[in-house]
Amino acid sequence: MKISLGSLLYCWQKQQVADFYQQVAASQIPLVYLGEAVCSRRRELKWGDYLELAQMLKQAGKEVVLSTLALIEAPSEYTELKRQVDNGEFIVEANDMAAVYLAKERKLPFVCGASINNYNRASLDILQRFGMQRFVMPVELSKAWLQQVIQEQPSFEVEVLGHGYLPLAHSARCFTARHKQLTKDHCETVCREYSKGLLAQTQEQQPLLRLNGIQTQSASCLDLRSEIAAMTQMGVDVFRVSPSSLDCITKANALVDTIQATKNTQDFSMNSNLDITQCNGYWFGEAGLAVHVNP
C-alpha cells in the first residue's frame, strides 16, 4: 500500500503553500498530487509556480501528478487545461471528462480523479482503454462496491480517499463569496480567509458542511486509517490523505512509517474509535456523515 497526498483544495497564501510543499519534500510520502482543482479564480499560485513545485518534489524523489479543475466552464479554463496536459513531464489527474479527452487525444496516461463518475467495472475498463492508469474511487462508494468491482484483477491501479474532508459537490456559485455578500466576479479571493473552508452547522449545532468557494465539503473528517489492512488485502494500491493543515503531512508520514514497519499487513492495526468530528459512513455503505462502529 502506497500513501498519497491529495492536492491542496483550499486557497492558501503562496508562501504557506511553498512551506507546505517543502515539508512534503522532506517527508517519506511517495506520491504527491499538486495543482488547483477547485477554482480558476484563485491566483495565489500560477501554473508556473505549480510546475516549479512539481519539479522540486520530483527531485526530492516523489512521484508527482498534476491535478486539474473539477468544473470547467469558460473557454479560458479549457485553454489552461490544455496547457497543463501538454506540460511534457508530469501526468495529470483528470477531474473532468475534458482532461480525459485531452489525455486520450495525446495518448498520454492519466489518473482518473474522484469527481468523474465511475460506478461500474465496464465504465472503468473503457477509461483504462483510453489511458487511465489509476482510478480514484468516487467518495460516495463503499468497500462492498469496490470489492465487487475489483474482484477480477484490473489492469489499472486503485486509489481510495482515506483521510480528510470529503469533497461533496461543485457549483457555478461561490458560496464563500456569497456569504461575504460578494459576487463571484468580484470575490476578492475571500476564500483565503478560510484555510479549511467555512464551517456550516445545522440549527442544532451539528457540524454539517464546509464551504470552500464553489466546492462544498463535509464538515466531518473522513478517517479510514483503521481500514488500511483490509484495503491492502482487497487490492487497493493507494491510500490518499487530503491535506487541510501541516499536521496532515505528519499523519501521512506516520502511515508510511507504520506500513514499512509492518511486515505482514494483517498485523497493521490502527485505533478505529472515531470521535464526533470524524466520519467513515460511505466506506461501510451508510450515509457519508455516519460513524460506523465495528461490531
Add this chain to the structure above:
Amino acid sequence: MELLCPAGNLASLKSALHAGADAVYLGLKDDTNARSFAGLNFTPAKLQEATELTQKHGKKIFLTLNTFPKPGEEYRWYQAIDLAAKLGMDALIVADLSLLDYAHRHYPNLPLHLSVQASATNLGALSFYKEAFNIARVVLPRVLSMKQVRDLAKVSPVDLEVFAFGSLCIMAEGRCQLSSYVTGQSPNTGGSCSPAKHVRWQEEGQNRLTRLNDVLIDKSALDEQMGYPVVCKGRYITADQDSPQYLLESPTSLNTLSLLPELAKAGIVSLKIEGRQRSPAYVEQVTRVWRQAIDTYLNNPALYSQSQNQPHWEQALAKVSEGQITTLGAYERDWQ
C-alpha cells in the same frame, strides 16, 4: 426549438401532448432513472402504450436512463436500452460510460442524448462523448452563464439542450453527493435526491422542523412556503453569523422565460421542463405557457419582449414554482 416536457405517468404524458409539447421524456418504474419515487414512472407495458400514443401524435419520446448501473445488476440497464430500441423510441438520455458504449455498439441508429448527470460543461467533455459514442445531443448542467452557453454553442460538436424551467439544482448535476452524505442515497446510487423515506416534518410550537435522516435541514414558521427538503436549500449557521441563513440557495425554481430569445439566438435545440415527479396539472400549466411563449417568439422575435402575455405567463409559472419564487440561476452571472 423543441419543447421537451416531463411525464411521470400516462396522465402527465397526455397533458403534455395536449398542451403542446414537441417531445416528452420519461423513465421506467425502477432505479434506472433519477426520479425513482413510489407511484411514478412506467412499466414496460405502459412504456409501449406511451410510445405508441406519443408517436401517433407525431411527437417524440425519450427514455431517461440517467443513473449508473450497479455492479452485478448491469443487465437491468442493458435490458432497458434493448426495450427502448425494440419500441422504436426516439432517443435515450444516458450518463454512464458503459451504457453509452452498449447503446452505441448495439443500436447505432438510436440517438443518444448525454444526460445532465454526466456533467459535461465544456468543449473537451462534449468532444469526448461525441467521438467515443457519437452522442447527438447534450443536456447542459445548470452551472453555465448565458455567455458561456453562447460560447459553447458556437463550437459544440453536438446539439445543445438546456433546462428552461423547474426545480433548480445548484450543483454540477451528477457530481453532487450532498444527498448521500446525509441519507446514504444519491441520484447516482439510489435513484433520487433526498429520498422521501428519509424526510420527516415535526411541529414544535410555532415552528416546523424539517429533518432529513434526522439531520435538521431547516426550521420554519408553520405558515411559511416550503420547497421539497434538500440539503442545498436548508438554513444553517456559520461561526461569524448568529442567525440561520440559506448559505447555498433558498427554495426557488428556475425560470428562463425572459431568456428565451437569447437561448433561441444561441441555437439551443431543445428547452427542457423539469418535473417528472410533479402532477399532470403542473405539466399541463407549464407546457401551455411555454408553448405560447415559444410560438410568440417564433412568430415575431422582435416583439417577444413586449408581448402583453408576458406578465400572465410569469404569473402562471410562479404559481407552480417552488416557494413561488423563481430565478435565472447560473445563467445570470450575478447569481453565481
